[in-house]
Amino acid sequence: MSNQISKTETDLNYCSDKKMPVPPTGPEAKPLPKMTLDGKIVEFVPGDTIMQAAERVGKASQIPRYCYHPGLSIAGTCRMCTVEVEKAPKLMTACSTPAADGMVVHTRSEKVLKSRSGVLDCLLANHPLDCPVCDKAGECELQDYDYEYGPRSSSFAEEKRVFPKSSTRHFSEKIVFNMNRCVACERCVRFTDEITKTNDLVMLNRGRKKELTVGDEQKGLYNDYQGCLSDFCPVGALTWTDFRFQKRVWFLRHDPSICDGCAKGCNIEVHSEKEIIYRYAPIYNAKVNGHWICDEGRLSYKMVMNPNRIIAPLVDVMGHGPVATTWEAVVPFVASTLKSSSKVLLVVGTDATQEECESLKKFLTRLSPSLEIRYFNGTGVKTSAENKPLDHLLRQSDKTPNTKGVESLGIKPLDSGAISGFDTVIVFRNGRAGIPSIASAKNVILWGVFSLEEVKALKNVKALMPGLATQEKSGTFVNSDGLAQSFNRAVVHRGFGLEVARIVEKF
Ligand code: SF4
Ligand code: SF4
Numbered sequence: 226m227s228n229q230i231s232k233t234e235t236d237l238n239y240c241s242d243k244k245m246p247v248p249p250t251g252p253e254a255k256p257l258p259k260m261t262l263d264g265k266i267v268e269f270v271p272g273d274t275i276m277q278a279a280e281r282v283g284k285a286s287q288i289p290r291y292c293y294h295p296g297l298s299i300a301g302t303c304r305m306c307t308v309e310v311e312k313a314p315k316l317m318t319a320c321s322t323p324a325a326d327g328m329v330v331h332t333r334s335e336k337v338l339k340s341r342s343g344v345l346d347c348l349l350a351n352h353p354l355d356c357p358v359c360d361k362a363g364e365c366e367l368q369d370y371d372y373e374y375g376p377r378s379s380s381f382a383e384e385k386r387v388f389p390k391s392s393t394r395h396f397s398e399k400i401v402f403n404m405n406r407c408v409a410c411e412r413c414v415r416f417t418d419e420i421t422k423t424n425d426l427v428m429l430n431r432g433r434k435k436e437l438t439v440g441d442e443q444k445g446l447y448n449d450y451q452g453c454l455s456d457f458c459p460v461g462a463l464t465w466t467d468f469r470f471q472k473r474v475w476f477l478r479h480d481p482s483i484c485d486g487c488a489k490g491c492n493i494e495v496h497s498e499k500e501i502i503y504r505y506a507p508i509y510n511a512k513v514n515g516h517w518i519c520d521e522g523r524l525s526y527k528m529v530m531n532p533n534r535i536i537a538p539l540v541d542v543m544g545h546g547p548v549a550t551t552w553e554a555v556v557p558f559v560a561s562t563l564k565s566s567s568k569v570l571l572v573v574g575t576d577a578t579q580e581e582c583e584s585l586k587k588f589l590t591r592l593s594p595s596l597e598i599r600y601f602n603g604t605g606v607k608t609s610a611e612n613k614p615l616d617h618l619l620r621q622s623d624k625t626p627n628t629k630g631v632e633s634l635g636i637k638p639l640d641s642g643a644i645s646g647f648d649t650v651i652v653f654r655n656g657r658a659g660i661p662s663i664a665s666a667k668n669v670i671l672w673g674v675f676s677l678e679e680v681k682a683l684k685n686v687k688a689l690m691p692g693l694a695t696q697e698k699s700g701t702f703v704n705s706d707g708l709a710q711s712f713n714r715a716v717v718h719r720g721f722g723l724e725v726a727r728i729v730e731k732f
C-alpha cells in the first residue's frame with residue numbers, strides 16, 4: 226500500500242466525507258441515480274444527502290453551512306444550507322435532505338439567497354464587531370458568508386447580547402473560548418460526544434441564552450484532540466492558544482506533509498511564513514487520520530523550530546567537548562575517525578526515512594567495511610510489534626514515524642548492551658527517536674537532528690553532522706498499518722543542516 230501526500234482543499238470543511246455512502250460496484254451494480262443541481266445533471270449514490278451529492282461533484286462550496294461537518298453526525302439546526310427543491314413546498318436543508326432521482330435543486334435562487342441573508346442577519350444581530358482583533362479573521366465562515374450572502378444593513382436595532390464572563394475564558398491551557406462569537410452550531414459538542422467520546426463540552430439553555438460550557442468545571446476541556454475544535458469552529462469562538470496572535474492567516478503558506486509525532490503518520494498541512502512553521506492542521510485521509518490530528522502531533526512543530534536545535538556542524542578536536550565548526554572541518558574529521566576505527570556501529574533511529582536508511586547503509590559500508598547497523602526507537606517501545614494504540618482514535622505508543630519501514634529494510638533492533646565492543650558509534654536520528662545509551666563507546670558521532678541539551682547529556686561526542694527534520698525534506702515513512710506515505714519538503718531548513726544525500730557527496 227502506498228500513498229503520496231498531496232495538496233488538497235485548504236478549507237478542511239469541504240473535504241470528502243468518510244461517512245459518505247460508497248458507490249455500488251460489480252456486475253450487478255445498477256446505473257447511479259441522477260439529479261439536476263443548478264442546471265447540471267449530476268450522479269449521486271443512493272443514500273446521499275443533497276450536500277453529499279454536491280460534494281461528490283465538487284460543488285459543495287456552493288452550499289454554505291455552519292452545523293454540518295463531514296466528519297460529524299448531521300444536526301440540521303443552523304438553516305444556512307437551505308436550497309430550493311422544485312415541487313417542494315418550502316426550502317429544504319441540503320445537509321439533511323436525501324437526494325432523490327430526478328430531483329431538481331437550485332442553490333442560488335432568489336428565495337435561497339434571501340433565506341441565507343436572513344440567517345446571517347440573525348447571527349450577526351448578536352455577534353461582536355471584533356474581526357480586526359479576532360484570530361479567525363481570514364478563515365472565518367461568518368465573515369466569508371456574510372461577504373457573499375449577508376444583508377447590506379442590519380435590521381436589528383436593540384443592544385447586542387453580551388456574555389461578560391465568557392468573552393475570554395480558558396476552557397483549558399490549549400483552548401480559549403469566547404461565547405460572544407459563538408454561532409451555536411454545536412459542531413464542538415458533537416465532536417466531544419461522537420469523536421473523542423469525552424463529552425467535555427455541553428450547550429446550556431436555549432434561544433438567546435444558549436451558552437457553551439465545559440461539562441465538568443474541575444476538569445475543564447481535557448480531550449487529546451482539542452486543536453480540532455479550533456480548526457472546525459466556523460468562527461473565532463474556540464481558538465488555539467499556541468497560535469493566538471502569532472500570525473495573520475493570510476500570510477501563511479500551506480504545504481502538505483506527514484506528522485512524525487507517532488507511528489500513525491497523520492496527514493498534515495504545514496502552515497509557515499518565511500520558512501518559520503506556525504502551526505500544523507489536518508489533511509483529510511480516510512485511510513489514516515480521517516479529519517483529525519492529536520494535540521501532541523499538532524504541537525510537534527516546536528521540535529523543528531526549537532531555538533536550541535543544533536543547526537551547524539560540531540567537532541571535538543581538543544578533547545574538551547564539541548564546538549561549532551564548518552562542513553570543511555567536520556567531514557575529514559569523521560572520515561579519519563571511521564578509517565582508524567576497527568569496529569563501527571551505526572544506530573539509526575526509527576524516525577529516519579526509508580531513503581535515508583538505504584543511503585546510510587550503502588555509504589557507511591563503503592567508508593567502513595567493518596560497519597554493523599542496528600535500529601533504535603527509544604520512545605517506550607523496542608519494535609513495531611510492541612506498539613499499541615493509546616486511544617480509540619489515532620494516538621500510538623510508538624512516538625516515531627517509521628519503525629515498520631526500518632524493519633522492512635531488514636535492519637535488526639539494538640539489543641541492550643550491544644554497543645560495547647565498538648570503538649565508534651554513529652547515531653543517526655531526526656529528533657523523534659530517543660537516544661540509546663552509548664556511554665561505553667570511545668567515539669560518538671551524531672548525525673541528524675539533536676538539541677543542545679541532548680548533546681550536552683552525552684559523553685564522548687566527537688562530531689555532529691546536522692541534518693534535516695521531516696518537514697524540511699522529502700522521504701517515505703511506513704505507518705503502523707503498513708501504509709507507505711511519501712512526502713515532500715514543506716519548509717527550507719534555516720541553518721547549515723543538510724540532507725543525507727548531500728552529506729554523503731562530501732566524503
Ligand atoms: S464554539 Fe464554535 S463550534 Fe462550538 S457551537 Fe460555538 S460556533 Fe459552533
Ligand atoms: S496521532 Fe500521531 S501522527 Fe497523528 S497527529 Fe498525533 S502524533 Fe501525529
Ligand code: FES
Nearest residue numbers: 290303304306320
Ligand atoms: S448546515 Fe444544514 S442546517 Fe446547518
